[in-house]
Amino acid sequence: MTLTQEERFPLLDQRGRETLLWLSEHPAAPRYNYACGDMLSQEGLRRVQAYAADQAARPPGWEGQPEWLDEFARRCLARVPFYRRYGGWTGDFEGLPTFDRRELARQPWEFVSDDQPLDELLMYSTSGTTASKMWVLADPESSNKYLVALERALALAQVAITGRTRVALALVGHQESTLTYPCVSTYLGQAGYLKLNLHPGQWHHPDDRVRFLDECQVEVYSGDPLAFLELKKLPLTTRPKALVSTSMNLLPGMRTELEGHFGCPVLDLYSLCEARCLAVDLGTGHQVLTNDLYVEILDDEDRPVQRGEVVLTGGRNPFIPLLRYRTGDYAWLEMRGRTPVLVGLEGRQPVAFLASDGRLVNNIDVTEVMKPLPVPQYHLHQHADGSLVLRYQGEVEEADLRGALEPLLGHLQVRREPLEGRKMVRYTSDRC
Amino acid sequence: MEHEGPILEALTRRLGECPPDFLAEPRRPGGQGKIDVAAVVSDLLEAMGGSPLTDPEGFCYPNARAVNAHRNRLRLILVGAWLLFAGELRRVPQAAERAREWLSTRMQELSPYVQADQLVQDPDRREEFVRLALKALDLRPAGESIEQAQDRLVTLSSVERARVVKEAQAAERRAREIREEMARKAAEEAAAAWGRE
Numbered sequence: 181m182t183l184t185q186e187e188r189f190p191l192l193d194q195r196g197r198e199t200l201l202w203l204s205e206h207p208a209a210p211r212y213n214y215a216c217g218d219m220l221s222q223e224g225l226r227r228v229q230a231y232a233a234d235q236a237a238r239p240p241g242w243e244g245q246p247e248w249l250d251e252f253a254r255r256c257l258a259r260v261p262f263y264r265r266y267g268g269w270t271g272d273f274e275g276l277p278t279f280d281r282r283e284l285a286r287q288p289w290e291f292v293s294d295d296q297p298l299d300e301l302l303m304y305s306t307s308g309t310t311a312s313k314m315w316v317l318a319d320p321e322s323s324n325k326y327l328v329a330l331e332r333a334l335a336l337a338q339v340a341i342t343g344r345t346r347v348a349l350a351l352v353g354h355q356e357s358t359l360t361y362p363c364v365s366t367y368l369g370q371a372g373y374l375k376l377n378l379h380p381g382q383w384h385h386p387d388d389r390v391r392f393l394d395e396c397q398v399e400v401y402s403g404d405p406l407a408f409l410e411l412k413k414l415p416l417t418t419r420p421k422a423l424v425s426t427s428m429n430l431l432p433g434m435r436t437e438l439e440g441h442f443g444c445p446v447l448d449l450y451s452l453c454e455a456r457c458l459a460v461d462l463g464t465g466h467q468v469l470t471n472d473l474y475v476e477i478l479d480d481e482d483r484p485v486q487r488g489e490v491v492l493t494g495g496r497n498p499f500i501p502l503l504r505y506r507t508g509d510y511a512w513l514e515m516r517g518r519t520p521v522l523v524g525l526e527g528r529q530p531v532a533f534l535a536s537d538g539r540l541v542n543n544i545d546v547t548e549v550m551k552p553l554p555v556p557q558y559h560l561h562q563h564a565d566g567s568l569v570l571r572y573q574g575e576v577e578e579a580d581l582r583g584a585l586e587p588l589l590g591h592l593q594v595r596r597e598p599l600e601g602r603k604m605v606r607y608t609s610d611r612c
Numbered sequence: 613m614e615h616e617g618p619i620l621e622a623l624t625r626r627l628g629e630c631p632p633d634f635l636a637e638p639r640r641p642g643g644q645g646k647i648d649v650a651a652v653v654s655d656l657l658e659a660m661g662g663s664p665l666t667d668p669e670g671f672c673y674p675n676a677r678a679v680n681a682h683r684n685r686l687r688l689i690l691v692g693a694w695l696l697f698a699g700e701l702r703r704v705p706q707a708a709e710r711a712r713e714w715l716s717t718r719m720q721e722l723s724p725y726v727q728a729d730q731l732v733q734d735p736d737r738r739e740e741f742v743r744l745a746l747k748a749l750d751l752r753p754a755g756e757s758i759e760q761a762q763d764r765l766v767t768l769s770s771v772e773r774a775r776v777v778k779e780a781q782a783a784e785r786r787a788r789e790i791r792e793e794m795a796r797k798a799a800e801e802a803a804a805a806w807g808r809e
Contacts, residue, residue, distance in 0.1 A: 261783060267684025268729040275637030275645040277680035289790035298790060303797040315794065481642035481676035 188217025196370035203362035208388035219320040241518030262290040280506040285314035317499035329457035337445040343371035345397035352403040405556030437554040466522040536590020543607040562609040568592035617751030618700035634694040638686040662708020687728035714748035
């Protein structure tokens with residue numbers, strides 16, 4: 181079923197209409213394969229703007245626990261079917277159970293509060309980094325609040341999206357196939373908003389990429405390091421105000437290279453489909469972005485630990501109120517004043533590799549060694565027989581990687597080859 | 613229900629006055645929470661003239677990852693234990709054996725349908741819970757015949773059953789509405805891809 185333009189953009193104005201037409205019919209525009217809009221109503225826009233004002237006025241952070249936490253938990257336990265089965269509120273937040281993606285994926289409707297209207301329900305499926313397909317429920321308001329979180333992230337780098345150029349934000353990928361569409365954002369003043377695939381096959385002519393992007397005057401690009409590597413190869417004359425990497429695992433070497441080329445800050449965003457933009461790293465750890473999230477670091481038995489799994493409560497999606505949700509990602513939590521910062525964030529559980537000399541090497545130590553190298557994506561795997569294989573993409577020479585890693589791990593195979601998935605799991609082992 | 617027990621209202625009032633400790637968070641394997649449910653039950657059994665628990669199984673979380681499946685049951689046990697600590701109930705013959713059996717099996721059956729807080733706050737559920745406890749101890753409320761006590765329990769239980777069925781139907785209806793809406797939205801091309809990285 182195809183929606184009309186009015187349904188996709190309830191608040192489209194003259195500027196938006198012109199921008200949308202320009203993006204769609206530009207002679208160098210890509211071969212778009214999708215159509216979608218922000219679906220934001222007047223009331224929705226008002227609430228997103230109110231949310232932005234609140235985020236600006238009350239930065240994220242807490243001492244002990246945020247003041248909204250108990251009321252949020254109480255409401256979840258009373259009104260959300262999944263949590264109702266826990267058996268009521270005792271006033272002891274830390275006694276509550278945790279849950280994970282498997283439970284969320286199994287019956288997503290169990291997480292919808294009894295009083296949540298369904299008329300604005302949106303839905304999409306996601307495969308995630310490591311997990312199986314999951315239906316994610318949302319609404320236009322929460323989808324647009326993602327822009328507010330993104331603005332907060334950019335503000336930390338002294339960057340503001342003005343919406344005054346043709347395109348405020350371009351989400352870029354470099355994949356065989358992905359959804360691409362032209363769009364405008366009501367929240368960003370009807371400025372253009374693009375989802376693009378830089379793969380030459382998705383354009384009428386490979387040179388169109390440069391012409392189109394330059395004429396778009398993109399304020400901010402968002403994408404993974406592989407996409408940025410492709411973007412870097414294009415002889416663009418325009419420069420963005422910032423690059424926002426969504427891989428969660430941007431190596432400092434890669435960041436330096438991109439910052440040098442584009443002459444702008446490169447932010448590394450920690451984002452989950454279930455909760456969207458959570459935190460941003462400007463080089464010293466992932467700082468939590470909005471005041472509606474509470475982050476804990478817990479061990480397997482739900483006890484607070486220094487380094488452990490990132491567990492979330494809150495969020496801005498009314499269709500997925502998260503009450504102690506295990507993300508599957510691991511980090512330290514450092515409070516800098518009142519500001520929570522996730523340090524050493526890694527996807528998946530820590531992996532210990534057996535080095536050639538018999539030492540056990542933590543994956544965090546491998547990351548440390550990799551940090552200076554401009555590698556957009558890599559995967560280190562240890563087979564059951566102990567052999568180690570590093571697969572990677574990027575322009576770094578195999579010998580350089582071997583030179584960096586062999587002092588730590590001993591002999592390993594290094595192979596430059598395509599890797600599947602944008603948010604790659606970096607470390608796996610058949611030994612554990 | 614062979615024997616006449618205490619006045620019903622004294623026990624429903626007791627339930628309504630359940631102290632915060634018995635509504636607190638059950639202690640977890642990781643040390644979180646406040647109340648050691650097995651220790652409370654053990655104290656109760658001793659107070660009833662029985663032996664303390666030698667094995668906490670059934671009165672604690674089986675492991676750290678099973679908290680969400682057992683939390684309500686353990687909370688019901690705590691409220692049940694509070695009720696059974698009533699002086700009049702502790703002196704009943706075979707009180708400890710009957711109490712242990714009731715707390716371990718009946719709370720398991722109740723836990724999908726009743727929350728611990730409801731036993732304290734909802735008058736109908738308070739009365740039914742008290743009557744169930746009395747029945748487990750082979751008692752009936754003071755001043756009632758066996759037939760009256762049975763009739764009243766049947767009436768309350770059928771009301772309770774009707775409530776549970778109604779709630780289950782409402783929950784299923786709501787889940788179906790959401791699933792139908794999901795199916796409709798899945799077919800819409802322009803749904804929520806907007807803004808996804």
